[in-house]
Amino acid sequence: xxxxxxxxxxxxxxxxxxxxxxxxxxxxxxxxxxxxxxxxxxxxxxxxxxxxxxxxxxxxxxxxxxxxxxxxxxxxxxxxxxxxxxxxxxxxxxxxxxxxxxxxxxxxxxxxxxxxxxxxxxxxxxxxxxxxxxxxxxxxxxxxxxxxxxxxxxxxxxxxxxxxxxxxxxxxxxxxxxxxxxxxxxxxxxxxxxxxxxxxxxxxxxxxxxxxxxxxxxxxxxxxxxxxxxxxxxxxxxxxxxxxxxxxxxxxxx
Amino acid sequence: xxxxxxxxxxxxxxxxxxxxxxxxxxxxxxxxxxxxxxxxxxxxxxxxxxxxxxxxxxxxxxxxxxxxxxxxxxxxxxxxxxxxxxxxxxxxxxxxxxxxxxxxxxxxxxxxxxxxxxxxxxxxxxxxxxxxxxxxxxxxxxxxxxxxxxxxxxxxxxxxxxxxxxxxxxxxxxxxxxxxxxxxxxxxxxxxxxxxxxxxxxxxxxxxxxxxxxxxxxxxxxxxxxxxxx
Numbered sequence: 001x002x003x004x005x006x007x008x009x010x011x012x013x014x015x016x017x018x019x020x021x022x023x024x025x026x027x028x029x030x031x032x033x034x035x036x037x038x039x040x041x042x043x044x045x046x047x048x049x050x051x052x053x054x055x056x057x058x059x060x061x062x063x064x065x066x067x068x069x070x071x072x073x074x075x076x077x078x079x080x081x082x083x084x085x086x087x088x089x090x091x092x093x094x095x096x097x098x099x100x101x102x103x104x105x106x107x108x109x110x111x112x113x114x115x116x117x118x119x120x121x122x123x124x125x126x127x128x129x130x131x132x133x134x135x136x137x138x139x140x141x142x143x144x145x146x147x148x149x150x151x152x153x154x155x156x157x158x159x160x161x162x163x164x165x166x167x168x169x170x171x172x173x174x175x176x177x178x179x180x181x182x183x184x185x186x187x188x189x190x191x192x193x194x195x196x197x198x199x200x201x202x203x204x205x206x207x208x209x210x211x212x213x214x215x216x217x218x219x220x221x222x223x224x225x226x227x228x229x230x231x232x233x234x235x236x237x238x239x240x241x242x243x244x245x246x247x248x249x250x251x252x253x254x
Numbered sequence: 255x256x257x258x259x260x261x262x263x264x265x266x267x268x269x270x271x272x273x274x275x276x277x278x279x280x281x282x283x284x285x286x287x288x289x290x291x292x293x294x295x296x297x298x299x300x301x302x303x304x305x306x307x308x309x310x311x312x313x314x315x316x317x318x319x320x321x322x323x324x325x326x327x328x329x330x331x332x333x334x335x336x337x338x339x340x341x342x343x344x345x346x347x348x349x350x351x352x353x354x355x356x357x358x359x360x361x362x363x364x365x366x367x368x369x370x371x372x373x374x375x376x377x378x379x380x381x382x383x384x385x386x387x388x389x390x391x392x393x394x395x396x397x398x399x400x401x402x403x404x405x406x407x408x409x410x411x412x413x414x415x416x417x418x419x420x421x422x423x424x425x426x427x428x429x430x431x432x433x434x435x436x437x438x439x440x441x442x443x444x445x446x447x448x449x450x451x452x453x454x455x456x457x458x459x460x461x462x463x464x465x466x467x468x469x470x471x472x473x474x475x476x477x478x479x480x481x482x483x484x
Contacts, residue, residue, distance in 0.1 A: 140349075153307070153309045154324070207337070
C-alpha cells in the first residue's frame with residue numbers, strides 16, 4: 001500500500017508540473033520537443049538500468065546534451081526548431097538499442113513508477129515544486145516572447161536568458177517524466193493535458209491551471225487503474241489523458 | 255544634444271545577413287514632432303524602427319534623450335492567437351497595474367468590460383487600438399508605430415489617426431510612424447523621411463515631397479497612385 005502511495009504522489013507531482021509547462025510549450029509550438037528529448041534520454045536510461053542507478057539521473061545528462069544541441073542549432077541555423085529536434089530524434093533510440101538489455105526495454109520505453117523509493121519520491125516532489133516556481137516566474141515573459149520577440153526585446157526582456165531558463169525547465173521535466181512514462185511517451189505527458197486545456201479555456205489563467213489540473217488528474221487516474229488492472233502505469237496515464245482530450249473536443253470553444 | 259531634441263541619428267548603417275538594409279541615414283527628432291518614415295515595401299522602414307528600439311545591430315550613432323521612455327506598436331502579432339488570453343492578461347504581461355490598464359483602455363475609447371474579452375475575438379481595428387494602449391500604458395515619451403492600418407474604422411467613425419492626434423495632445427507624445435500612405439504623411443506629420451535603403455529625401459512633407467522625389471522613391475507607377483488619391 002505504501003509503495004502504491006509513493007508512486008501515486010510522485011506521479012501526481014510530475015503530471016502536474018508537466019501539464020503546467022506543457023501549456024507554455026504548446027503556445028510556443030514546442031510541445032513535441034519533449035518527444036525527441038525523451039528519445040534521446042534512452043541511452044542514459046539504459047545505462048541506469050544496467051548499473052542500477054536512478055533513471056532520471058541517467059536521463060538528465062542526455063536531455064541536457066539534447067537541449068544544448070537544439071539551442072546551438074537554433075542559433076547557428078535558421079531551421080525551425082521542429083526540424084532541428086528531428087535531427088536529434090532517432091539517434092537516441094538507435095544508440096540505446098545497441099546496449100539496452102531487452103528484458104528491461106519496457107521500463108525504458110514506457111516507464112515504471114511502481115517501485116519508486118521514498119527518497120526518490122521526496123526528491124521528485126522537491127524538484128517538481130522548484131519547477132513550478134521557476135515556470136511561474138518565467139511564464140509571462142516567455143508568453144510575451146512567444147507572441148513577439150521584438151515586442152519582448154523592446155520591453156527590455158533578456159530573451160536569451162529566459163529561453164535558457166525555459167529549456168532548462170524542459171530538461172528537468174523530461175528527466176522526471178521518463179520515470180513515469182518512459183522515453184517514448186514523455187511528449188504526450190506535456191502535450192496532451194495542454195492541448196485539452198487549450199480546447200476548454202478562454203484565457204491564460206484557465207489554460208495554465210487547466211493544463212496543470214489535467215496533468216494531475218490523468219496521472220492520478222492512470223496510476224489508480226494500474227493498481228486495479230496491473231497494466232503498466234505509463235501507458236495508462238497517457239490513455240486517460242487522451243480520453244480527456246477526446247472529451248474536450250466536444251466542448252471545444254471556437 | 256540640444257535641449258528639445260529627443261533623438262539624433264547619425265550616419266546609421268544596418269546590415270542584416272550580409273545585406274545592406276539602411277545606408278548612411280542621419281536625422282533628428284524634436285520633442286512633439288510627428289515624423290513619418292515613407293517608402294515602398296522592403297525599403298527598410300520596419301528595420302529602422304527596430305534599430306531605433308535597440309533590437310537590431312547597427313553602425314553609426316543613435317542617441318536618445320536621457321531617460322526617454324519608448325512605446326512600440328508592432329505591425330502585426332500573428333502568433334498572439336496561439337495563446338488563449340484575455341485583454342486584461344495581455345496587459346498583465348507588461349506588469350501593468352489594474353488601475354493603469356483601465357485608464358489606458360479608456361483613453362483609447364474602450365469600456366472596462368472589454369478587459370474580459372478574448373484577444374482572439376477582437377476585430378482588427380479593435381486589436382490595433384489595444385496595441386496602441388499597450389504601448390501607452392507605461393506613459394512613454396515617444397511612440398514608435400509600425401504601419402498603422404489605414405482606412406479601417408476603429409469604431410465610432412474614428413480612424414487611428416484621429417485617435418493618435420488626440421493622444422498626442424493629451425500625453426505630449428513624440429511620434430515616429432512608418433507608412434506608405436501619402437495622405438497620412440501630409441495630414442498627420444510635420445516631418446518626413448523618404449527611405450529606400452538609402453535616404454531619398456527628408457524635411458517638411460509639403461516642401462520635400464515633389465513628384466520627382468516620389469518617382470525616385472517608388473518608381474514611375476506613383477503617378478497612377480497619386481491620381482487615385484486626389
